[in-house]
Amino acid sequence: MEQLGREYARLCAAAGAAPQEAVLRRLRETDGARGRLDLAAQSLSLQTCSALGQLLPGAAPFAALALGDCGLSEEGVRLLLHGLCSNTTVKSLDLKGNNLRNMGAEALGKLLRQNKSIRSLTLEWNSLGMWEEGFSFFCQGLRANNFLQCLDLRNNQINHQGAGELAMALAQNTSLQELDLRWNNVGLLGGRALLNCLHSNKTLKRLELAGNNVPGDILKAVEQALDHNQDREAILSEAQNQVNILSKEVLSLKDEKNKQFMDFVDTVDKQKEEKARSEKMSAARVSQLQEALNEQYSIMNSLKTKLQMTEAALALSEQKVHNLGELLNAMKQEQNCVAECHFRELQQQKQEGADREGRLLHDLSAASEKNLLLRNQVDELERKCKVQQDQLLQVKQDLTNTTAELKLRAVEAEERLEAEKRRFKQSLEDMESLRVKEVDRMTRHMEASERSMHNRIQRLEAIRISLEEELSQVKAAALTERGQAEEELIKVRSQARLEEQQRLEHLKEKLRLMTESRDEAQNCCLKQKEMVAEAQAKAKQLSLHADGLRRRLDELQQDLDSKEEEKVTELNKVKVELQEQIGHLEAERAAQDGLREKIAALERQLKALSSNHREALLDKEGEISLLLEKLRVKEAEISRVREEEAQRASFLQNAIMAYVQGSPLGTHSSRK
Numbered sequence: 001m002e003q004l005g006r007e008y009a010r011l012c013a014a015a016g017a018a019p020q021e022a023v024l025r026r027l028r029e030t031d032g033a034r035g036r037l038d039l040a041a042q043s044l045s046l047q048t049c050s051a052l053g054q055l056l057p058g059a060a061p062f063a064a065l066a067l068g069d070c071g072l073s074e075e076g077v078r079l080l081l082h083g084l085c086s087n088t089t090v091k092s093l094d095l096k097g098n099n100l101r102n103m104g105a106e107a108l109g110k111l112l113r114q115n116k117s118i119r120s121l122t123l124e125w126n127s128l129g130m131w132e133e134g135f136s137f138f139c140q141g142l143r144a145n146n147f148l149q150c151l152d153l154r155n156n157q158i159n160h161q162g163a164g165e166l167a168m169a170l171a172q173n174t175s176l177q178e179l180d181l182r183w184n185n186v187g188l189l190g191g192r193a194l195l196n197c198l199h200s201n202k203t204l205k206r207l208e209l210a211g212n213n214v215p216g217d218i219l220k221a222v223e224q225a226l227d228h229n230q231d232r233e234a235i236l237s238e239a240q241n242q243v244n245i246l247s248k249e250v251l252s253l254k255d256e257k258n259k260q261f262m263d264f265v266d267t268v269d270k271q272k273e274e275k276a277r278s279e280k281m282s283a284a285r286v287s288q289l290q291e292a293l294n295e296q297y298s299i300m301n302s303l304k305t306k307l308q309m310t311e312a313a314l315a316l317s318e319q320k321v322h323n324l325g326e327l328l329n330a331m332k333q334e335q336n337c338v339a340e341c342h343f344r345e346l347q348q349q350k351q352e353g354a355d356r357e358g359r360l361l362h363d364l365s366a367a368s369e370k371n372l373l374l375r376n377q378v379d380e381l382e383r384k385c386k387v388q389q390d391q392l393l394q395v396k397q398d399l400t401n402t403t404a405e406l407k408l409r410a411v412e413a414e415e416r417l418e419a420e421k422r423r424f425k426q427s428l429e430d431m432e433s434l435r436v437k438e439v440d441r442m443t444r445h446m447e448a449s450e451r452s453m454h455n456r457i458q459r460l461e462a463i464r465i466s467l468e469e470e471l472s473q474v475k476a477a478a479l480t481e482r483g484q485a486e487e488e489l490i491k492v493r494s495q496a497r498l499e500e501q502q503r504l505e506h507l508k509e510k511l512r513l514m515t516e517s518r519d520e521a522q523n524c525c526l527k528q529k530e531m532v533a534e535a536q537a538k539a540k541q542l543s544l545h546a547d548g549l550r551r552r553l554d555e556l557q558q559d560l561d562s563k564e565e566e567k568v569t570e571l572n573k574v575k576v577e578l579q580e581q582i583g584h585l586e587a588e589r590a591a592q593d594g595l596r597e598k599i600a601a602l603e604r605q606l607k608a609l610s611s612n613h614r615e616a617l618l619d620k621e622g623e624i625s626l627l628l629e630k631l632r633v634k635e636a637e638i639s640r641v642r643e644e645e646a647q648r649a650s651f652l653q654n655a656i657m658a659y660v661q662g663s664p665l666g667t668h669s670s671r672k
Contacts, residue, residue: 002028004061008051017047036064040094049076053083060089068096068122074103081107085114092120096152100126105134109141112148120150129158129184136165142176143169150178163190167197170204178206186212191222198225199498205230224473228506235509268656275660409567417577420556424581427549428588431542438538439595445531446602449524453609456517457616463510470503515623518616528606536599542592549585553578 005028012019022042030037044052049072056065067080077100084090100108105128111118128135135158142148158166163186170176186194191214198204207222557578 004028004030004055007055011051011054012047015047015050017045019051020045020048023048023052030062035062036066037062038066039070040066040068040096042070044070044072044076046073046076046079049073049079053079056080056083056090057086058088060087063089064092064094065090066094067098068094070098072098072100072104074101077104078107081111084118085111087115088117090117092122093118094122095126096122097125100128102131102134104128105131105138109134109137109139112138112141112145115145116147118148121148122152123156124152124154126156128153128156129162132161135162139165139169142166143172145173146175148176151176152180153184154180155183158184158186158190160185160187160190160193163187164193167193170194171197171200173201174203176204179204180208181212182208183211186214188213188215188218191215191218195221195225196495198222198229199495202229202232205233220473224470227470228502231506231510235506235513238513264652421577421581424549428584431545431588435542435591435595439598442531442602446528446605449528450609453524453613456520460514460517463514467507467510511623515620515627518620522613522617553582553585 005024008024008027009019020042023039023044026037026039026042044067065084072080072095077095077098081104084093098104100123104126108121108123108128112121128138139162142151158181163181163184166181167190170179181194186209191209191212194207194209195218198207205226207226209219209222560575560578
């Protein structure tokens with residue numbers, strides 16, 4: 001980066017030295033905080049080392065620093081490593097081929113004690129083992145470091161004493177995972193020291209000892225110890241994951257219980273509020289009813305007074321009616337007399353009028369006969385015209401009515417048919433999409449479950465084979481170690497006992513993991529059976545839906561048969577369309593039959609898988625008995641917790657009931 005190059009040039013100028021062009025170019029080419037500053041094979045001067053040592057503290061803009069084959073001096077190494085002590089971004093440091101000596105080893109020890117960011121350190125071709133004091137200081141720094149993960153010490157002339165100090169450092173180190181000691185001079189004693197340190201170091205996963213004159217049995221023992229460390233790390237990680245899962249479940253249960261308690265408290269508060277609200281409403285209602293009752297009393301009083309007044313008026317009106325009746329009778333008698341006089345006069349006038357009419361009728365009869373003949377002729381002609389006009393109008397009206405009715409019926413029939421078609425198509429498409437999605441989901445789930453079961457079986461087989469190999473290796477190591485001296489036999493026996501105890505514990509943990517995997521496999525089988533049952537239930541629902549559709553088709557066909565007499569041609573078309581729909585439904589039924597066959601095939605596969613798993617489960621029933629005892633203990637604890645929860649709930653219920661009974665509403669209800 002340009003800023004880093006300018007800072008380096010400024011520091012060199014302040015020290016009175018010219019900056020090195022190659023170093024300046026490499027600094028400018030560095031790309032960001034995750035980049036790599038590669039100064040390998042560059043001859044760095046003391047002023048350059050001092051300037052770089054001043055640039056390195058804090059957050060340097062690169063994560064890897066390569067200083068291999070730079071021919072660094074003792075003072076230059078000290079300045080560079082002093083700058084790296086407080087660095088927080090460099091993860092990888094390469095000091096290969098710099099011929100580091102006593103001061104360099106001490107600076108490395110100080111770096112390992114103070115730096116917390118370096119994860120990988122390469123010290124190949126440096127002859128650190130030749131300087132006992134410096135290498136001892138380096139081992140002390142490694143002992144105090146808890147961040148370094150990868151250390152390369154190839155070709156450093158480390159003898160058995162240096163290997164012993166390194167073993168003491170590894171015994172207390174808890175972060176180093178890879179150590180490369182190839183092409184040194186560790187020897188038999190150094191190999192034993194490293195092997196002994198692996199009993200207390202559980203984090204080292206890779207240790208290279210080729211080219212160190214270490215016997216083959218020690219190398220095998222080292223490999224076994226490293227394998228144990230790797231297995232232990234895997235088990236610890238899995239146990240940590242399970243602990244995290246259980247802690248999450250516990251937290252979720254606590255949250256759920258808190259939510260339930262809060263919901264219960266909210267419901268109690270709501271009931272209290274509703275109770276207060278109901279009391280207010282009942283009081284308001286009582287007051288309203290009292291007011292209405294008072295109004296009714298006042299209305300009743302007013303009605304009584306009105307009734308008395310109407311009774312008095314009725315008596316007066318009855319007396320008036322009686323008087324008027326008497327007057328009416330007298331008037332009727334007078335009218336009868338007058339009517340008789342008028343009747344006699346009218347009879348005389350009628351007799352005279354009859355005589356006159358006889359004469360006039362005789363005269364009119366002749367004329368009327370002629371008029372009747374003419375009128376009859378005219379009436380006949382008019383009647384014929386009217387009949388013809390009425391017939392024409394009736395025919396026109398009938399035609400218009402019939403055409404309108406036919407059009408309306410045709411439109412209604414078409415609309416009904418279109419609506420039924422759309423509804424049937426939509427229902428068929430929905431059923432098809434649901435069926436396809438369900439079948440795809442079932443097939444994916446079954447394939448995933450089969451793959452997971454095969455992988456678990458292979459893992460269990462690999463674990464069993466590794467356990468058998470470890471047992472055979474332990475037996476071979478015990479036979480080879482018997483020929484050693486009596487003093488070493490005592491130590492080896494004690495170590496073997498410790499190793500056997502650790503291995504037994506390891507085997508117990510592996511057996512526990514195998515039982516847990518077996519339980520998971522059983523749970524998977526149960527889940528698969530439940531999925532098959534759900535699929536069968538869905539298939540039954542689909543068949544019921546198809547039967548409903550068939551019944552609906554039968555009803556539609558009956559409706560269409562009832563309309564056959566009115567619209568024969570339209571019904572033929574509708575029948576053709578209905579037959580096509582029936583064909584689609586039969587195709588859907590055939591598809592459902594295919595689904596049933598697939599479900600049967602899946603059930604057969606599940607039966608085959610369950611038969612295969614029964615054999616493995618029968619072998620482990622003895623182990624299940626031990627786990628059942630633990631489960632009984634935990635079930636007792638769970639029952640105890642449930643009883644406590646039930647007691648708490650009963651206490652809360654009693655308190656609520658006491659509160660409700662003690663409230664005014666409760667007393668009112670009890671009185672009622």
